[in-house]
Structure formats: C-alpha cells, structure tokens
Amino acid sequence: MAPLKWGLPCELSSISQLRQHRGPPIVSVRNMPSGQPRKLGITPYLVFLVLIATLGPFQFGYHLAELNAPQAVITCEKKRISTNAGTNALQHLPQCISMNSSQFGLVSSIYTLGGFIGSLLAGPFSSKSGRRLALRAASLFLIAGPLAESLAPGIPLLALGRLLSGVGSGAVVVVGPIYISEVAPLHSRGLFGVCTQVMVNVGILVSQVLGYFWSHDSMWRLILAAASIVAVLGLAGLFMVPESPIWLVKNHQRGQARHVLKRIRGSDADIDAEIETWSNSITAPISSEEESLLPSSNDENQTSKQESITMLQAVQDPYYRPAIVAVVACMLAQQFTGINSLIMYSVSLLQSILPTGAALLTIMTSVINLVATVVCMPLPDRIGRRTCLLLSISGIGCSSVLLALGFALNQKILSAMACLLFVASFALGLGPVPFILPSELAGPEAVGATQSWGQAINWMATFVVAQFFPMVNDALGGQGKVYWIFAAIAAISGLVIYRVLPETKGKSSVDEVWGRMDRRQD
Structure with missing residues (x-):
C-alpha cells in the first residue's frame, strides 16, 4: 500500500475510530488572542x-x-542477487x-x-x-x-x-x-x-x-x-x-492532561489557549471539579457538534455520496496504477534486463520516492489538489508506457529512467493527496465515514495488487507487458477523477466545494 500521508488525525483510521475521534481544530497563529505568547512549542x-x-x-x-x-x-x-553479498552467517x-x-x-x-x-x-x-x-x-x-x-x-x-x-x-x-x-x-x-x-x-x-x-x-x-x-x-x-493529552481530556482527566501538556510544551509555556480550544471542540460532559481546571469560554463556543453519521448512512445519502465516490476513485487510482508493483516486486521484475543492477536501481527509486515526497509537499496548497492528482496520474501513465517499451526493446537506461519517473510522479499527487481529500469534500459529521470508505477500498486494492501482480505478470509472459495495463488504468483514472473530483483549494466550506447551497438552508 502506498503509505500513509500527511499525518492527518483521521488517516488510515478504522470505522469506529473515525466516527469517535474529534481532534481540536487547527488554529492560525494570526488568530490567537492578543497578548498570547507565539512560541512554536x-x-x-x-x-x-x-x-x-x-x-x-x-x-x-x-x-x-x-x-x-x-x-x-x-x-x-x-x-x-548482487556481487556485494557477504558470507553466510546463518548456515543452521x-x-x-x-x-x-x-x-x-x-x-x-x-x-x-x-x-x-x-x-x-x-x-x-x-x-x-x-x-x-x-x-x-x-x-x-x-x-x-x-x-x-x-x-x-x-x-x-x-x-x-x-x-x-x-x-x-x-x-x-x-x-x-x-x-x-x-x-x-x-x-x-x-x-x-x-x-x-x-x-x-x-x-x-x-x-x-x-x-x-x-x-x-x-x-x-x-x-x-x-x-x-x-x-x-x-x-x-x-x-x-505520556498518554495523549487530548485523549485524557476526552476521558475526564483534565488535571493529568494539563500536567502532560505542560511537560510537552515546556515549563514556561502558556497552555491555557490550547486547552480552551480543546474544551470548545470536545463534547464530553464536564464535571464541576474538571470545569475548574479549564479557562472560561463564551456561551456561543459551547454549541453542540452535529452527530457523526455511519458509513451506510453516508453512502445512501445523495448529499454525501459524491464525496465518497470522489475519495474512492482516488484511492483506487492510487493502488491500481501500480506503485506497489515497484515497491514490492521491482527487483524480480527488473532482473531480466538488469541482472546485476536491479537491486541498486530499487534503492535509487526509494531515494527518489523519499526526496520527491518532501520536495512536493507544498504543491497541493499552491497549484491545487485536483491539478496535482491529474499531473501525477499523467506522469505515472507515461512512465508505465516507457517502462513497457524499455522491457520490450531491452533498453536498460529507458527502463531505469521510467522507474524513477514513476515514483517521482506518484509523490507529486497520487501519494499524498487522496488522504487529505475526505476532510475537504465531506462535512465534519461525514468525514469519518468518507475516510473509512476510502481506507477500506485502499486496503482491498493493495491486497489485490500484491496478490495478483506476480501471477498476471507471469501469465503475460513477463517482460513488463503488465505495464500496458497500468498505463490504461492511469488513463481511465485520470478521466474519472477529472469528472468526479472538484478542486478544494481555496474553498472555505464543503458546500462551496460542491457549488451548492448549505444543506441547513434547504
């Protein structure tokens, strides 16, 4: 599986966890109350x-x-597999x-x-x-x-x-x-x-x-x-x-949470504003003893949050269904365009044309994957989520064609460059972006269900690729012919994502993303 991206609170969560988790909202430093210290903590x-x-x-x-x-x-x-292997220390x-x-x-x-x-x-x-x-x-x-x-x-x-x-x-x-x-x-x-x-x-x-x-x-x-x-x-x-301070607050251990947070932020840190944010976003009942540990807050900040909906409710509701379709399409594209064929099987795949350099090339692709992930991090915020995805899929599709041609023509350099371009293209968008979309395409009450649908599909697609790639590759006679299939899937995925996924960059609400009226006004 292409691994977890961006460290969002709802990433790769189970169905129950995603419905129950309520992390505090991200607060801009610019919006902190005046007089509050602006330490990074x-x-x-x-x-x-x-x-x-x-x-x-x-x-x-x-x-x-x-x-x-x-x-x-x-x-x-x-x-x-290489001439750099040492002696056998496990002969027993x-x-x-x-x-x-x-x-x-x-x-x-x-x-x-x-x-x-x-x-x-x-x-x-x-x-x-x-x-x-x-x-x-x-x-x-x-x-x-x-x-x-x-x-x-x-x-x-x-x-x-x-x-x-x-x-x-x-x-x-x-x-x-x-x-x-x-x-x-x-x-x-x-x-x-x-x-x-x-x-x-x-x-x-x-x-x-x-x-x-x-x-x-x-x-x-x-x-x-x-x-x-x-x-x-x-x-x-x-x-x-220590235990997560937010989990402690949710479980009515606010005194311990303050102690833990003070230890994490430093003894001279002012943690009142952060704890106030938690108290405004967590709906668990507060006892009188626990309430004395929290800063006072305005009544309007104490409004109850809308109840989360289940996966079944979300997929049955036409209001939420487009978000699920878009996220699932991105998750399927992430796996079925073939990234794990390189992560899990590249050495055996490349042995036929690079008998001595396949393992070394795999190391190079891993380095490119790491570097490209870091370098491409700001791009979704700069050029847009959908743009990154479409550019990424285009790069993967072209790389698959080049890789198939490299095998067919026995061109070592072409095959090597295609592998490096493949992982770099994946890092551009198809790797990180699908995991940040649920929170931008679905409202707070449905983000857990949407992420759960996407994650379930992601794991199942990963299993399919891991299980059947060796068999399909052998059935086609090897020689990289399977990458013609991946190229075709990339083309279809690009068209589907272009149709079902709206751009979320710069949109202030879910309804603005989908170009519709607020449901509460219907």
Missing part, C-alpha cells in the same frame, strides 16, 4: 515523542518492501523456501490483509484504552511477526509472521498519526504530520539497502529479523512517553 521532548511515534510508520514501510530484494533468494531461484537455518509466483504473492499480500485487520481493531481500542496502550500492543505484534518470519522453515510460518507484522503495522499507522496530531502544537501539525510519510519512505529505503547486501544464502532472514529490533526499541520508548 517545539521542545526536545516533543521531538522525542514524535520520533517514537513514527517508528511505527517506519516499520510499516519496512515490511511493505522487505521481500522485494531477496525474493529470488527466498524462493530458491538464486543464491544471491534452511537456505530458502521453495515457492511459485502465486505462493509468493500470497505471502506478500497477506501482510496487507493483516494491515486491514489491524487498522479496524486499532481505532476502537485506542479510543477506549488510550493511544499509548494501543501503540504498545501493536509493538508486540511487530516483535513477534518478524521473529516468526526470520525463523520460518516453510510457507505457513512465514505467512503467519507476515500476517502478524501486518496487524501491528495496520494499527500503528492508524494510532501513530493521531498521537502525533494530539501532542503537536496546533500551528505545527502539518510540519509534524509530514514525519509520518517521511518515515514510511525511510523504512522502505532501509529495507532495500539491507536487501542489497543481505540477499544471499540464509542471510535474507536477517532482513526480516531486523524489524523486530526496531520494534523492541519502539516498545521501550513507549514506556517513556
């Missing part, structure tokens, strides 16, 4: 908390790509596990099935038991999964390990971004939200680098086991982080 302790929280997304990206480089070695096709374990393309596809795709399960379970669990406990529980899966993978003598245990790793990864990419958004200063959430996607790409890059050096003999097992070390470090770090 970025302390070393906050940076530490963000680092620990993003170790989960790091592992999500790592597991997504961990089987890419060593695929031929794991499946007994080769003993090594089976050197490989014999698998055909469909079996390997199952082992790869079962990770996304686990991710889907984990994302559904993490939401209600974190709402009831807290973000910190949810992250700790996910860490146990992220420790057990890689250990099972690395010690697997055959397909069943390897698949089980991948499933456990998927459950843990699916959970952390739901809870991690929410935790970050709830501890970061209001005006710096965009900055820290980016850390989630950056760490996903760093995880992909690290797994590709280790795969380049350890994809030989039984050493591929170390690639799989390395993730458990990161998970252990993350679990240790989670015993040094």
Whole structure:
C-alpha cells in the first residue's frame, strides 16, 4: 500500500475510530488572542515523542518492501542477487523456501490483509484504552511477526509472521498519526504530520539497502529479523512517553492532561489557549471539579457538534455520496496504477534486463520516492489538489508506457529512467493527496465515514495488487507487458477523477466545494 500521508488525525483510521475521534481544530497563529505568547512549542521532548511515534510508520514501510530484494533468494531461484553479498552467517537455518509466483504473492499480500485487520481493531481500542496502550500492543505484534518470519522453515510460518507484522503495522499507522496530531502544537501539525510519510519512505529505503547486501544464502532472514529490533526499541520508548493529552481530556482527566501538556510544551509555556480550544471542540460532559481546571469560554463556543453519521448512512445519502465516490476513485487510482508493483516486486521484475543492477536501481527509486515526497509537499496548497492528482496520474501513465517499451526493446537506461519517473510522479499527487481529500469534500459529521470508505477500498486494492501482480505478470509472459495495463488504468483514472473530483483549494466550506447551497438552508 502506498503509505500513509500527511499525518492527518483521521488517516488510515478504522470505522469506529473515525466516527469517535474529534481532534481540536487547527488554529492560525494570526488568530490567537492578543497578548498570547507565539512560541512554536517545539521542545526536545516533543521531538522525542514524535520520533517514537513514527517508528511505527517506519516499520510499516519496512515490511511493505522487505521481500522485494531477496525474493529470488527466498524462493530458491538464486543464491544471491548482487556481487556485494557477504558470507553466510546463518548456515543452521534452511537456505530458502521453495515457492511459485502465486505462493509468493500470497505471502506478500497477506501482510496487507493483516494491515486491514489491524487498522479496524486499532481505532476502537485506542479510543477506549488510550493511544499509548494501543501503540504498545501493536509493538508486540511487530516483535513477534518478524521473529516468526526470520525463523520460518516453510510457507505457513512465514505467512503467519507476515500476517502478524501486518496487524501491528495496520494499527500503528492508524494510532501513530493521531498521537502525533494530539501532542503537536496546533500551528505545527502539518510540519509534524509530514514525519509520518517521511518515515514510511525511510523504512522502505532501509529495507532495500539491507536487501542489497543481505540477499544471499540464509542471510535474507536477517532482513526480516531486523524489524523486530526496531520494534523492541519502539516498545521501550513507549514506556517513556505520556498518554495523549487530548485523549485524557476526552476521558475526564483534565488535571493529568494539563500536567502532560505542560511537560510537552515546556515549563514556561502558556497552555491555557490550547486547552480552551480543546474544551470548545470536545463534547464530553464536564464535571464541576474538571470545569475548574479549564479557562472560561463564551456561551456561543459551547454549541453542540452535529452527530457523526455511519458509513451506510453516508453512502445512501445523495448529499454525501459524491464525496465518497470522489475519495474512492482516488484511492483506487492510487493502488491500481501500480506503485506497489515497484515497491514490492521491482527487483524480480527488473532482473531480466538488469541482472546485476536491479537491486541498486530499487534503492535509487526509494531515494527518489523519499526526496520527491518532501520536495512536493507544498504543491497541493499552491497549484491545487485536483491539478496535482491529474499531473501525477499523467506522469505515472507515461512512465508505465516507457517502462513497457524499455522491457520490450531491452533498453536498460529507458527502463531505469521510467522507474524513477514513476515514483517521482506518484509523490507529486497520487501519494499524498487522496488522504487529505475526505476532510475537504465531506462535512465534519461525514468525514469519518468518507475516510473509512476510502481506507477500506485502499486496503482491498493493495491486497489485490500484491496478490495478483506476480501471477498476471507471469501469465503475460513477463517482460513488463503488465505495464500496458497500468498505463490504461492511469488513463481511465485520470478521466474519472477529472469528472468526479472538484478542486478544494481555496474553498472555505464543503458546500462551496460542491457549488451548492448549505444543506441547513434547504
């Protein structure tokens, strides 16, 4: 799956979590009351908390790509994939596990099935038991999964390990971004939200680098086991982080929330304005004792929020249905244009024309993916969401054509450049933009349901690509012919998105986005 983008509070959330979560609105520094200090509130302790929280997304990206480089070695096709491989330090374990393309596809795709399960379970669990406990529980899966993978003598245990790793990864990419958004200063959430996607790409890059050096003999097992070390470090770090202060407020622990927030912002920080924002956006009842801990607020700020609607209610209501259709179209385009064919299978795919350089090229594509994600971050706000998506899809479609031609003509340079252009085009829009659209296309009462529809489709599409790409590629005789299909899907996706997705840049309300009257005036 293309990983999580922008660190929004509703990202990759389960159905229950998205309906229940109410993060405080983002407040511009310009609109803060006069006399309030305008400190960024970025302390070393906050940076530490963000680092620990993003170790989960790091592992999500790592597991997504961990089987890419060593695929031929794991499946007994080769003993090594590069001349830079060292000696075999794991001679007591089976050197490989014999698998055909469909079996390997199952082992790869079962990770996304686990991710889907984990994302559904993490939401209600974190709402009831807290973000910190949810992250700790996910860490146990992220420790057990890689250990099972690395010690697997055959397909069943390897698949089980991948499933456990998927459950843990699916959970952390739901809870991690929410935790970050709830501890970061209001005006710096965009900055820290980016850390989630950056760490996903760093995880992909690290797994590709280790795969380049350890994809030989039984050493591929170390690639799989390395993730458990990161998970252990993350679990240790989670015993040094506090619970989310917003979760504490929601659960009537406002005194503890003030103490935690003071520790995060710094002893000299004025936190009253931020807590007042929380009190205005959280509708949980306040006891008289808890109310004394909060600054006073105007009566008009105490209006109750509109009730959230369910996924079924949203899709049945013609008022909300266009937003769901637009988000689902973008999510399908994100996966079915083929990004995970490069993230998960590029080494085996490119071996035919780059027998010695496929693994190195995969590292280069991971670097481009990381750099392009950071460089392209401001573009949706500057040129528009739909423009970014259409440019991104156009670039991916052209890259797919060039990649198919590169294989057909056995042009190594053309194929390599096509791969780099593919991931750069993905980072331009199709990677980040689909995850920020639900909050701009649907009202607050329907954003959870809209995001849930999009996320469910995203996971299912990821599973389909991961499971069937090797089989379709083999059925077409290899040689990159499958990229003609991806090029066609890109063309169709561009036309659909052009028709169903309005531009949201610069629009002040959902009704303005869709060019209609406020529903409350109907």
